Amino acid sequence: DAKTTQPPSMDCAEGRAANLPCNHSTISGNEYVYWYRQIHSQGPQYIIHGLKNNETNEMASLIITEDRKSSTLILPHATLRDTAVYYCIVDSGNTGKLIFGQGTTLQVKP
């Protein structure tokens, strides 16, 4: 499986957009990019996933570069409840076996 690299921590002001980067330079053609988050002490929560096109849902937007070597998760209007660890995961989608790295701890500040 391709590995991902994320910054260990980021801050964001409440009400502003939070842009969380992820590098996955060894991603294969059939591998998807998934984002999960884990709010303190809770189980991880699925956010969004994509293959090569940009994706948007009610929680977030996912921007994948044309070469697919990196992506950005965008939370358009961050709230204090978005404070969490965000995990970027690359997987072919055929195994169900998610490999979690260290993730990015996003702190949303008032």
Added chain:
Amino acid sequence: NAGVTQTPKFQVLKTGQSMTLQCAQDMNHEYMSWYRQDPGMGLRLIHYSVGAGITDQGEVPNGYNVSRSTTEDFPLRLLSAAPSQTSVYFCASSLGQHYNEQFFGPGTRLTVL
């Protein structure tokens, strides 16, 4: 729907004791899995099941057993608890192996003394 439920929420064991962590889902999901999360780390896969009667090992299976006799339940058994198994355990489920939108339970915090 209750989603994915786990019991107990907290458990303290002595070294050598055995116990079963329960996991159930009411979404008719075929795929279920168990992860453990140690402090400051991401989740690591212990065992998984692609359907009733089928289980397989994940990244860190040693010291744990699983079985899947029904679609709804996927218990995780610790045969002889060790301090290294002190962790938070999460159960997850999804529609199938090829669906990576997984739903996680609230976790079980296990301490082995």
